[in-house]
Amino acid sequence: MRTFIGSAALALAMLGSTALSAMAQETIKIGYVDPLSGGGASIGQIGLNQLNFIADEVNARGGINGKQVQIVGYDNQTNPQISLVQVQKAIDEGIQVIVQGNGSSVAVAVSDFITKYNERNPGENIVHLNYAAIDPVLTNEKCSYWHFTWDASADIKMEALTNFMKDKEDIKKVYLISQDYSFGHAVAGAAKRMLNEKRPDIEIVGDEYHPLVRITDFAPYVAKIRASGADTVITGNWGQDLALLIKAAGETGLDVDWYTFYAGGAGAPTAIKQANLENKVFQINEGINNLGYGPAEERAGAYMERFSSAPVYFPRVFNMMDMVFKAMEEAGSEDPGDFIPKLVEMKHDSFAKGEEGFMRADDHQFFQPLYIAALGELGEGEKFDEEHTGWGWKLAATVPTEDTLLPTTCEMERP
Amino acid sequence: MLEIILVSTLNGVLYGMLLFLMASGLTVIFSMMGVLNLAHASFYMLGAFFGFEISRRLGFWPALIIAPVLVGLIGMAVERYGLRRVHKHGHVAELLFTFGLTFVITEMVEMFWGKLPVDYRVPPSLDFAAFTVFSVNYPAFRLFVLLISVAIFIALLLTIKRTRIGLIVQAALTHPGMVGMLGHNVDRIFMLVFGVGVGLAAIAGVIAGPILITQSNMAALLGPILFVVVVVGGLGSLGGALVASLLIGLVQTFAVAFNVSLADLFGTSQLSAVLEVWLADIWRVTIAQIAPIMPYILLVLVLIFRPRGLMGTRDT
Amino acid sequence: MNQSATISSAAPASTRAGLLVRYGIWIALALTLLLLPYVFSSRLALSTMSLMGTMIVFALSYNMLLGQTGLLSFGHAVFFGLGGFATVHMLNLVGGNSYPIPLPLFPVVGALGGLFFGVLFGAVATKRAGTAFAMITLGIGELVASSALILRRFFGGEEGITTDRTDMLRVFGYSFGPQIQVYYLIAAWCFLSIVLMYAITRTPFGRICNAVRDNPQRVSFIGYDPSTVRFIAFSLSGLFAGVAGGLSAINFEIVNAAQMGAVESGSVVLMTYIGGVGNFAGPIIGAILVTWLQLILSDATTVWPLYVGLLFIGVVMFAPGGIAGLLSMQQPLLAARTLHRVLPYYFLMFVPGAVAVAGLAMLIETSHQFSIRAAYGPRMTLYSIPFDVTTLTPWAIGAVVFAVGLWLFLRAARLARNAYDAALPQRGNR
Incomplete structure (x- = not known):
């Protein structure tokens, strides 16, 4: 029981050192x-x-x-x-x-x-x-x-992305795959809503959710995408969930276009290069090199x-x-x-x-303004590659600021 | 339908054998030393990073030999100077020791290779499509993984059941005193076993590194599933681990193929309207959605109905 | 274990002085909790102490499993988190004063939540002990943490569930807006939980738990079912973890799925074991120390998990009783009034020990600057000495300091050990 006193003393000593006051x-x-x-x-x-x-x-x-x-x-x-x-x-x-x-x-x-x-x-x-x-x-x-x-929030990015996709005639069947948590649902929900409105002829052939960073083998998901006959995949995945998905697609030779939010994130360009998906993986963000x-x-x-x-x-x-x-x-x-x-x-x-x-x-x-770009071999005058892969982001479209505006339900309390 | 079944079976087997490759060393160490090595995934990660570093200097094939040997030596040192010391405090202390090791190895790896993924690639000599089923390519490297896993399984089985070394090792677990008296150095046997088990983890790392993402968090992400494999298979049973790996691989792969939820099962009846309100979130969750969680459900079920695991021989 | 020795020395009661000895420690504890905010009054200190109070309850609840019943769980955060969710949902339900329930009663909801899930999962997990039990809890932890993100209505998705603690029925005008009021709420519950958990160790049930830990076979011979004992211990432990979760929900006004994950489960293992599992007060020390390290050491260096990992391994290898174990080893010497004979040796041990740690830290920090922080240039300052990590000197100095410190430490440790044995009264506890 004496150790009670010991622990109290320890706590005192420690708190003492945290209680340094703010200096001028x-x-x-x-x-x-x-x-x-x-x-x-x-x-x-x-x-x-x-x-x-x-x-x-x-x-x-x-x-x-x-x-x-x-x-x-x-x-x-x-x-x-x-x-x-x-x-x-x-x-x-x-x-x-x-x-x-x-x-x-x-x-x-x-x-x-x-x-x-x-x-x-x-x-x-x-x-x-x-x-x-x-x-x-x-x-x-x-x-x-x-x-x-x-x-830009998930809704804003999807608004811009679907504005770009609506003019691409060759998109017929879209597959949605996202991580099963609030952000993934926000992405997939927005995609369904906006595509339906802007291109009612596009068929949503899959709406898949998978647990967050729990998957080592994406082959079954890729098989499912292939079986659906999709020509385009939209995903909000990031980190290893995106890199592994892309790698599995490359390995098995799945030939679709990828629209992503985070293909610029650490590790993804490496995976895209390894999967050899040149000019197939698009990302939308607020800026790229080149x-x-x-x-x-x-x-x-x-x-x-x-x-x-x-x-x-x-x-x-x-x-x-x-x-x-x-x-x-x-x-x-x-x-x-x-x-x-x-x-x-x-x-x-x-x-x-x-x-x-x-x-x-x-x-x-x-x-x-948001930029949609695909990863591929660097062209003339393009200096920056990603993660030493030799490939860089190449601009596909610019979405001007006014095309990204979305209403908000915010009722801000100002002091 | 045939396409789904065939492709899913193939994918399930390939994934299952990859799991077995990763879990085999864990089973070896447990069956012969009675220690569940929580740092197994960390040694697997070390194997991947060593494999990456060696293969970019000397090529993939030398890496496949050198990296496991190096990691095995590290493992032997860990056993000799760490694990052996805590052995006398019992199994909980051993588990905790290996648990502490996971932190240290992760931080060490970050210090050498940073926190971002490294560009570890499939060797060019195996970078082609081996065959195509329903226009799905199966890369040669995946078949290579399959071959290695089968080879390791057979080699381990023969070593344990058919050779003198295997007999001594098995005897050393149950009757260390007697084996010692027969003139065998029990401590050295355990050290070797630990080295071999950890080396197997490293082989898995060298091979899985290019397929998966070689990054400092790979151990933490992989960790739990391996324990599911060895527990479901029956702690310490090599055959059990193989069966469990395949089972988990197939269950997970087939589950992904089915988009069935409770809502679909009940259709639109009055009952289902009531259930929908009460079950809320669970109502619309499809089997595909929870596929990667299935192994954990399997774990709990197996432990309820068959506590020793599928092929386990004892209750520990 | 040392626990029985520690406790029995406080046992002689019935006289007034005996009563004072017996209850003095509790009065002292209560007074300490009461007076701490006067000593450390900064807002950071209050938040830190509130977090520590929560973690003390959490770690003690964990030790009901690990220390007292010998069950190593890797999924204990599940009950912490579920208790928190139960509390936060109840807060939101009651919020806006629709039912007259004051805030301080809400940890009870956490307790009930923890107990409920403790019973549910305990029924599955406690059929087994040892390694299998550890694996089942690991699996349950993964299962719950993964499901939490999928079942968004109850768990609130990634961002979790927020609440406002000031929205409850006010008693004596306390709004629980200011942190100091929350501190006292947590302190009171912390005190109550400590007393209750200590009391449980003193009941026959507590004794049976120890017996199950030490020799389950004999327990079943004398007519108790070990797995029932484990089940009850597991459920009670879930109850107190739920209290901790409830306190956390009130303190931070947010609960989310990350709180139930493997990281949180791992950190309670670290806290409890570093503090010491063999002594009731061990987890208290561990909770305070590890929380402090998480908050303060992380400012000093980003590789702090390495230090914590090394500390943990060091404790497992050299001091399996934890910090409390080391402290309670001094008990017999104190009783025999021979402690002063050993103290100089401890000091002798402490100096090279500190030197060795400093050398090791220098090696680690130098490598860290050289590798991860390379972009910040090769110049760094450690112990207010500036140096360049691309030269050999700092590495050499670090290595030499470490090696010499370690060698001297091991020598001194041997001396100290001998001195300790010599100072131990005859027929001591070894």
């Missing part, structure tokens, strides 16, 4: 709460790399409002509960800007926490910058004044040179930080309470090609 700061600290260890870290680390890269750029120019920018990483282990304690830790250390992206589960928890925090602690303003979680609830039912998102836009090539080139072991970046993170820094400078303040009004309705030339996008006031969603 000459720097602008930005908290990055994302997975930095465990399975999710492969993506979480990329975001941190990119934030550090941007901070170094800004600091080399003399900082923001004369202050240096510092990125502080907090490992949330993709666990919503740990995330909330880490956000609390960041706030206690004087951080007012929280960047988070991976996992809608975490994003909903963080956004909810920050909104309640600001409400329960008047005078304190914390903002949640979301660069990757795209569950539509975040900009609809659960939208918040303190949450901003830069990635758009021939000078400033982007220069900046992305410098980034990929520095992080050559993981040469993957998210154009939206550039958009996000550029806009936030611009808002801070316009407001002359780093307090979210001051710079949020500048951020709302801000127009911004998107990173990838300099085309204009804007932050919508209704739901704090950034609307931007």
Whole structure:
């Protein structure tokens, strides 16, 4: 029983070291709460790399409002509960800007926490910058004044993708395959709804769901796609669920076009090259390499040179930080309470090609031009390949900002 | 219909044999040492990364030999300096030791190869379609996996049942004292067995690496299914592991082919309207949707109705 | 195990002084829980302590299986998560004050949820013990975690179910908005759970559990069915895990499927074993330590799971009793008043031990900077010494420091062991 006392003493000693008070700061600290260890870290680390890269750029120019920018990483282990304690830790250390992206589960928890925090602690303003979680609830039912998102939501991407597909006459039969969780259902649901409306002649020959990251062998699914006679597959899969699916398709010689959200994600280009599916796999996102836009090539080139072991970046993170820094400078303040009004309705030339996008006031969603591209052999003047495969993204179509607009059900409460 | 059955059977067998390849080392270690090696998938991952590193320098075939030997040696060191120490604290301590090992190996792999997938490819000499059934190509590499699995099964079976070494090893598990007195070094036997088991995991890694994704989270993603295989088959039974692998491969593959849900079974009657409200989510879930979860359902069912597993000989 | 020795020394009661000894520890515990927020008043400290309180209940419930009944489960988070879901659904049902139930009563819902599923899954799992039991729980864990994403209406899909804890009937005007009020709620439940779980270890049932752990055959000879005993222990353990889940739901106002996954199940194994399974207080130490490591060590280095893994392996290999086991080994020396003879040796052991850890950390961090963090340049600072990882020096220094530290540590450990044996009173507990 004496060990009780021991444990209490241990707890005291530990808490003592955590209770370091926030120090007076000459720097602008930005908290990055994302997975930095465990399975999710492969993506979480990329975001941190990119934030550090941007901070170094800004600091080399003399900082923001004369202050240096510092990125502080907090490992949330993709666990919503740990995330909330880490956000609390960041706030206690004087951080007012929280960047988070991976996992809608975490994003909903963080956004909810920050909104309640600001409400329960008047005078304190914390903002949640979301660069990757795209569950539509975040900009609809659960939208918040303190949450901003830069990635296009599943509905927006599908709206743009179906606008592109509706003009392709050779699409007759479409197969849908998605991971069995809320995001996968959002993707498949939107695809069915929108295709039905825009191209009623297209037949949906399959609507398949499979458990999230549980599958090692996709051969049966590929056999099913083949048996359905589909010529096109739409999938919201990411990570190994996409890479293994593509590999299985390549192995067995399935000849269809693939429309994906995440074929640009880490590991997927390698799988596409291994499966030898040249110009067959399309992805939609907010920017690719090889758009021939000078400033982007220069900046992305410098980034990929520095992080050559993981040469993957998210154009939206550039958009996000550029806009936030611009808002801070316009407001002359780093307090979210001051710079949020500048951020709302801000127009911004998107990173990838300099085309204009804007932050919508209704739901704090950034609307931007989207690009549909296929992976294939690099052509003349195309400098960047993906993951050292020798293949790169080649533009198939540009969807201008105005074709991505979707209504929102958000009823935002503004302070 | 014939097409579905034939293609599904083929896919199921190929997948099942891949599972057996991965699980064989686990069964070997368990049947001879009584240790369930929770780090088995981690050694499998080590095998894949070693295979990747060696095959890009020396080629795939040398990698198929060298990587398992290296991993086997690491395994022997782990047994000699780690596992043997905790052996005296009992099976729970052994399980926990191998559980701790999974963290360490994963972090080590990340330190050397990073967190992103590596580009580990099927060797060019096996990168062609072996045959085509109903316009489905079956790659030569998959057949190679099948051959290796069968070869390993036969070799292991013969070694255990027909050779002196096998007899000694089996005796060492039940009567270590007696075997020791007969002049055999029991400790060294266990060390070798662990090395061989772990080496088998590495062979599976070298071979499965190019088919699957070689990445630092591959161990965590694969892990549980292997334990299902060995438990369903009967802990420690090699034949059981083979049967269980094939069973799981076939069940999972055939389940994917069927889009039947409870809603379809009951049709549109008054009863079904009531059930739909009460069962909510379960109502519209198809068999295909839960196919990858089937092995776990199988596990629970087997343990309820046949606690020793399909071909197990004892109740542990 | 050491547990019986530890407990029996607190047993002589009936006199007033005896009563004080007997209940003093509980009063001290209650006072500590009461006063902690005055010592650590920052909001981070409050959130951290709230999380620790939850994890203490969770780890103790796990130890009812592992430590007391000898059942190694790899799916314990299932009950934690399901208890949380039960609580959060009830909160949303009652929310907006449609039924007059105050917030502090809601962990009961978690307990009932945990108990229900404990009974359900326990009926399957506890027919077996040992390795097979471990595998069944692993399978059940996978099954529930995978199903959770498919059954979206109950589990809320990936984003889970959110709630608002301030929406309940208020007693004495407490809204439970501020973290401090939630801390006290958790502290109270934590205290209650600790007392109850300790009480269970003192009942004949608790003793039978120990017997099932040590020798199930003999238990069946004296007329008890081991699998029934395991079943009851499993269900009770599910109940308390459900309480922990309920506390977590109230604390974070969100529950989701990730909470039931293999990672969470693994971390409770780490907590409990590192703290010590043979001692009732072990899991408490483990829960505090591992939670702290998860939150703080992760700031210092992203390879912190490596350190935790090494710590875990170290405990399994060298201190199977865990931290609490090491502490309670000092009990007989304290009683015999010979501890002071050993302390210098402990100090002698501690210094090179710390040096060895520092050397190992240097090796790990240098390799980490060299490989994963290569893009951040070769310069790094450790122990406030800047150096360049592309040169040989830091590696050599790290290796030498580690080797020398380890060698001296092993020497000192042998000395300490001898000193310990010498200081042990005759006919000691070994």
